[in-house]
Amino acid sequence: MPPEWAPHEAVWLSWPVDDPRHWGGAKRDTIHAKFAELAAVISRFTPVRINANPGTEDAIHRLCRAAGAESVECFPHPHDDVWCRDHGPLFLRDQRGGGIAVSDWGFNAWGGKFAPWDEDDRIPRRIAESLGLPRVEGGMILEGGAIELSGDGTLLTTEAVLLNPNRNPAMSRDEIEARLREVLGVRRILWLEHGIAGDDTDGHIDDLARFVDEATILACVDPDPASPNHAVLAANLGRLRGFETAAGRPYELVEMPMPDPCAIPGWRLPLLPASYVNFLVTNAGVVAPTFRQAENDDRALGILREVFPRHEVVGIDCLDLVEEGGSIHCLTQQQPAAGPFT
Numbered sequence: 001m002p003p004e005w006a007p008h009e010a011v012w013l014s015w016p017v018d019d020p021r022h023w024g025g026a027k028r029d030t031i032h033a034k035f036a037e038l039a040a041v042i043s044r045f046t047p048v049r050i051n052a053n054p055g056t057e058d059a060i061h062r063l064c065r066a067a068g069a070e071s072v073e074c075f076p077h078p079h080d081d082v083w084c085r086d087h088g089p090l091f092l093r094d095q096r097g098g099g100i101a102v103s104d105w106g107f108n109a110w111g112g113k114f115a116p117w118d119e120d121d122r123i124p125r126r127i128a129e130s131l132g133l134p135r136v137e138g139g140m141i142l143e144g145g146a147i148e149l150s151g152d153g154t155l156l157t158t159e160a161v162l163l164n165p166n167r168n169p170a171m172s173r174d175e176i177e178a179r180l181r182e183v184l185g186v187r188r189i190l191w192l193e194h195g196i197a198g199d200d201t202d203g204h205i206d207d208l209a210r211f212v213d214e215a216t217i218l219a220c221v222d223p224d225p226a227s228p229n230h231a232v233l234a235a236n237l238g239r240l241r242g243f244e245t246a247a248g249r250p251y252e253l254v255e256m257p258m259p260d261p262c263a264i265p266g267w268r269l270p271l272l273p274a275s276y277v278n279f280l281v282t283n284a285g286v287v288a289p290t291f292r293q294a295e296n297d298d299r300a301l302g303i304l305r306e307v308f309p310r311h312e313v314v315g316i317d318c319l320d321l322v323e324e325g326g327s328i329h330c331l332t333q334q335q336p337a338a339g340p341f342t
Contacts, residue, residue, distance in 0.1 A: 001090055001091070001092055001093075001103070001149055001184045001185060001186075002091075002093050002149075002151065002336045003149050003150060003151035003211065004149075004211075004280070004281045004282075004334060005151075005213070005281045006093075006151070006336050006337075007283060007336065007337040007339070008046045008282050008283050008334045008335060008336060008337060009046075009047070009100075009335050009336065009337040009338070010046060010047045010048065010049045010073075010334075010335045011042050011046050011047075011048055011049070011280065011282050011332050011333070011334050011335070012048075012049050012050070012051065012084050012088050012127070012332065012333040012334075012335060013035065013038070013039060013048060013049075013050050013051070013082075013084055013331060013332060014050070014051040014077075014079045014081070014082050014083070014084040014087070014088070014120075014123070014331075015035060015050050015051065015052050015053070015056065015060055015074075015082070016028075016031050016032060016035060016082050017053055017079065017080065017081070017082075019080075021114070022081070022082070022324060023320070023323060023324055027320060027323075030320055031320065031321070032063055033063065033067070034316075034317075034318075034320060034321060035063075035082075035331075036060075036063040036064045036066065036067035036069065037067050037316060038287070038316060038328065038331065038332075039064045039067065039069045039072055040064065040067040040068045040069040040070075041285075041287055041314050041316060042280070042282060042285070042287055042332070043064075043069045043070040043071045043072060044070065044285060044314075045282050045283045045284050045285035045312075046282045046283045046285075046334075047071040047072075047073065048064075048069065048071060048072045048073070049072075049073050049074075049075060049335070050072060050073070050074045050075065051075060051077040051079050051084065051088075051123060051126075051127075052074040052075060052076060052077065053076075053077075053078050053079065054076040054078065056074075057074040057076065060072075060074055061074065075126075075127070075130050077123060077126045077127065077130070078119045078122075079119045079120050079123055080116050080117055080118070080119045080120045081109075081114065081117070081120055082324075082331060083120075083145075083326060083330050083331065084123075084331060084332060084333045085143070085144040085145045085206070085326075085329055085330045085331065085332060085333050086107065086110070086143035086144055086145050086146075086201070086330070087107045087117070087120035087121065087123050087124075087143075088123055088124065088127070088144060088333035089102040089103060089104060089123070089124035089127050089128065089333070090102075090103045090105065090124075090138075090142075090144055090184065090333075091103070091333075091334070091335050091336050092136065092183075092184070092185070093336050093338070093339075095185070098338050098339040098340050099134075099338060100133055100335070100336060100338050101128075101133055101134040101135065101136055102124050102125075102127060102128040102131075102133050102134070102135045102136065103124070103135075103136045103137075103138050103183050103184065104124035104125055104128070104135050104136065104137055104138055105124070105138030105139075105140065105141065105142035105143075106121065106138065106140060106141040106142070107120055107121040107141065107143065108121075108141050108166075108167070110143065110166075110200055110201045110202065111164060111166025111167060111202065112166060113200060114200075136183060138179070138183055139179050139183065140167075140168045140171060140176065140179050141167040141168050142162075142167075142180075143161070143201065143204065144333060145201060145204035145205070145206045145207075145326075145329065145330055146158065146161045146162060146201070146204050146205060147180075147184075147205060148205045148206065148209065148210055148211055149184070149186065149211065150211045150213075150214050150245075150246075151211075151213075151214055152214040152245070152246045153185070153186050153187035153188060153246060154186065154187070154188045154189075154190065154211075154214075154245070154246055155180060155184065155186040155188070155189045155190070156189075156190045156192070156205055156209060156211065156217075157189065157190075157191060157192070157205055158191065158192045158193065158194065158195060158203045158204070158205055158208070159191050159192070159193050159194075160193065160194045160195050160202050160203030161195070161201060161202050161203050161204060161205075162176055163176070164202050166202070177189050187246075188246060190243050191239075192205065192208060192209065192236045192239055192240070193232075193235060193236060193239065194232045194235070194236070195207060195208060195232070195273075196208065196220070196229045196232065196233070196258075196273050196275060197228040197229055197232075197271045197273070198269045198270065198271040198272050198273040198325070199273040199325070200269075200273075200325040201325070204330075206277065206278055206329045206330065207220070207273055207275040207277065207278055208220050208233070208236055208275070208277065209236065209240060209277065210277045210279070212254065212307045212308070214245060214246070215245050215247075215249065215251060215252055216251065216252045216253075216254060216307065217240055217251050217252070217253055217254070218254045218256050218277055218303075218307060219233075219236065219237055219240055219253050219254070219255055219256065219277075220233050220236075220255075220256050220257075220258055220275055220276070220277055221233050221234070221237060221255045221256065221257055221258070222234075222257070222258045223257060227258070227261065228271065229258060233258070237253070237255075240253055241253065254303065254306075254307055256276050256277055256300065256303055257276075257296070257299065257300075258274070258275065258276070259274050259275075259276065259291045259293050259296045259297075259300075260291075260293055260296060262274040262291055262319060262322060264323060267323065269323070269325065272322045272323060272325075273322065273325060273326070274289070274291050274318075274319075274322050274327070275289075275327075276288065276289065276296075276300035276303075276304075277329075278318075278326065278327045278328055278329040278330060279304065279328055279329060280328050280329055280332045280334070281308070281311070282332075282334060284310070284311055284312060285311055285312050285313075285314060286304055286308050286311045286312070286313045286314070287314050287316060287328050287332075288300065288301060288304055288313060288314065288315050288316070288328065289315070289316060289318035289321075289322070289327040289328050290315040290316065290317050290318065291317075291318060291319050291322070292317060292319050297315060301313055301315050316328060
């Protein structure tokens with residue numbers, strides 16, 4: 001599996017379905033407009049492909065065109081929810097010939113939390129069939145947001161998710177590691193412990209720490225001792241300081257402060273899992289979440305511009321999106337371009 005900064009052929013989204021479970025059923029137009037905005041921004045850098053429930057394609061195209069999207073293609077793929085990072089395929093690239101394949105992992109809605117998820121679980125197979133790509137069975141439950149790859153054979157993840165008995169209770173840590181190595185082609189697996197408060201996923205890595213390159217990690221910190229995330233992120237940072245690159249050197253760690261707490265009175269999540277590292281890297285762009293906190297948002301975008309100097313960094317207001325538990329990285333899944341593995 002290539003790192004996220006490898007060239008992309010497309011970025012996938014799963015368009016929101018009309019279901020009162022999502023955003024309390026009260027923000028349909030707002031969320032559809034936000035998805036169109038996201039598609040338009042991504043399409044400036046990479047073509048967008050959308051899993052669309054059959055019959056919704058024309059309406060999606062109209063909204064995306066109105067938002068200024070340049071290259072959007074819809075596929076009639078039924079699905080249950082919007083989190084394409086987790087139910088979508090993890091694309092593989094052949095190291096010799098450069099061909100693309102789909103790895104198809106089981107999906108159970110983050111440990112059986114949000115039924116139904118049957119259509120979501122079928123998305124990797126449907127994408128493989130639509131694109132005529134070979135498909136490889138993952139052989140266990142795995143969400144894309146649970147893993148972060150460096151491109152040199154290193155995978156970063158969390159114990160709170162991959163070792164959680166609500167995913168693969170019959171598999172040991174060694175068996176899980178062996179499966180990741182076999183299917184994704186990684187050689188080293190580094191483990192953090194816990195995730196941030198309010199995270200329905202139990203602690204996905206894409207809200208905690210992200211590779212910038214093979215030797216640099218962008219890591220969330222929370223300087224407020226009163227925050228429920230302070231101790232968790234400090235412990236994770238301590239582990240990151242003890243890790244070494246594949247070349248045997250300490251990682252360069254760039255600290256990313258968390259936004260101020262985001263909360264909605266009476267909502268099912270007392271604290272929203274808002275994180276500035278839930279960004280997407282795609283070709284010449286980085287698409288990053290903001291949370292209507294001018295000073296904090298500007299600081300986060302500035303840090304991203306420093307660590308991605310060759311990319312255009314674009315912020316998108318994600319406060320409405322994160323009500324349902326995620327933002328830009330959670331909503332997207334990159335499809336790497338075919339070609340030699342670098």
